[in-house]
Amino acid sequence: MDNKKKRSSVRVWRRIIQVISFLVLPGLFTSIFYAMKEIYSAALAGNFSFSAMLPQLTLFLGSMIITILTGRFFCGFLCSFGAMGDFLWFLSKKTGNKGLKVNEKADAWLKNLKYVILVFIIFGIWTFHIGSLDNMTGPWAVFGMYSKIGSWPSIQYLFTIGGFLLLLIIAGSFLVERFFCRYLCPLGAVFAIMSRFRLFRIKKDRSKCGSCRLCTSKCSMGIPLYQYDTVTSGECIDCFECTAGCPRQNARANGAPVAVSAVSAAAMFGLVYAGNTQAQMVSSQTPAAVEVRTETGSYADGTYTGTGQGFRGETKTSVTVENGNITDITVLSYEDDKPYFNKAVEKVTAEILNSQSAEVDAVSGATFSSNGIMESVANALNISYTNPNSTLKSEGHGHHGKK
Numbered sequence: 001m002d003n004k005k006k007r008s009s010v011r012v013w014r015r016i017i018q019v020i021s022f023l024v025l026p027g028l029f030t031s032i033f034y035a036m037k038e039i040y041s042a043a044l045a046g047n048f049s050f051s052a053m054l055p056q057l058t059l060f061l062g063s064m065i066i067t068i069l070t071g072r073f074f075c076g077f078l079c080s081f082g083a084m085g086d087f088l089w090f091l092s093k094k095t096g097n098k099g100l101k102v103n104e105k106a107d108a109w110l111k112n113l114k115y116v117i118l119v120f121i122i123f124g125i126w127t128f129h130i131g132s133l134d135n136m137t138g139p140w141a142v143f144g145m146y147s148k149i150g151s152w153p154s155i156q157y158l159f160t161i162g163g164f165l166l167l168l169i170i171a172g173s174f175l176v177e178r179f180f181c182r183y184l185c186p187l188g189a190v191f192a193i194m195s196r197f198r199l200f201r202i203k204k205d206r207s208k209c210g211s212c213r214l215c216t217s218k219c220s221m222g223i224p225l226y227q228y229d230t231v232t233s234g235e236c237i238d239c240f241e242c243t244a245g246c247p248r249q250n251a252r253a254n255g256a257p258v259a260v261s262a263v264s265a266a267a268m269f270g271l272v273y274a275g276n277t278q279a280q281m282v283s284s285q286t287p288a289a290v291e292v293r294t295e296t297g298s299y300a301d302g303t304y305t306g307t308g309q310g311f312r313g314e315t316k317t318s319v320t321v322e323n324g325n326i327t328d329i330t331v332l333s334y335e336d337d338k339p340y341f342n343k344a345v346e347k348v349t350a351e352i353l354n355s356q357s358a359e360v361d362a363v364s365g366a367t368f369s370s371n372g373i374m375e376s377v378a379n380a381l382n383i384s385y386t387n388p389n390s391t392l393k394s395e396g397h398g399h400h401g402k403k
Helices: 003-024 027-045 056-071 073-078 081-092 104-110 113-127 137-144 155-159 161-175 181-183 186-195 212-219 241-245 257-285 337-353 367-381
Strands: 300-307 313-323 325-333
Touching: 003 081, 003 161, 003 241, 027 073, 027 081, 027 113, 027 137, 027 186, 027 325, 056 073, 056 186, 056 257, 073 081, 073 137, 073 186, 081 137, 081 161, 081 181, 081 367, 104 161, 113 181, 137 155, 137 161, 137 325, 155 161, 161 181, 181 186, 186 212, 212 241, 257 337, 300 367, 313 367, 325 337, 325 367
Parallel strands: none
Antiparallel strands: 300 313, 313 325
């Protein structure tokens, strides 16, 4: 296979992995980021447990190890947010738009914004609880709702803070290639730090380049590649556009890009599977305790059904009331992604049974699923509950409720 075909095969392979990732794991970005949050929050609260945190540790630390070995393959190949940016930039070029030219100094300064955002999230939101990203204030939450083919929610979620930020990111992606990845992505900031130590690098002999600088103009992250013999920048996402566009075949990776990307993608998918499997094992081994009540409660006896708005759509539950107390909650159907829903359902239902209230703490990293369960129970019992993910207030539909 000649060099031109090799370069073309890398491009095709990258697009194939991006499409598969977008269809199969559109929420991988948030899964890794929330795994990081849960590990940090548990350590901060002093209740960190290795066994309880094993799924989060597997996903987060595993992705960091992959990044140290191979660089930011996640950003270049697996991230759905990145794939969206690539698609929007492709559309922009097809319409004749040349984009916004950002000079090197301004680009380098703007790239520091993602580190500022990361620090604010860790200390401002996770540590001192100034605001929240769990509901409709984060653009990736809104993106996740609209990223699954064939199950789009109503347009109302675009009229939230997260929706507004997402629209700004989309607009920016038409003007600057990989706009979000370059300047705003907090997880990208983490990967950029870790990838500085990577073993897999792109190299070129500058003495053979002349005044070409085509690799720099092709770089989707705006790295001034003409300054490097070995690309050490943490901004590199291993898209290989520089190696594909080099007319002298001077820019090259110290390894086979197709093979390395395939191994990295397989390893990341394996981490997700292992994390989900471990999460199910942890949940089954440590069932949530439910208090047995003997006193008479305030609800009307009977079995009722209700619905609530989850992440992907409607969650439907059956609620049983005996002696005035909620004694059983059975999920009849849901449309959310299984790993997130499974993470929420046992804890939320147990807390509802213990508190005898539909309003309990949501499970971090599965807030939407948690709120959908709570709203469906409130709807079944015909009691008031406002789902922060919905513009509608649960008012119930049955003849039941409190005594």
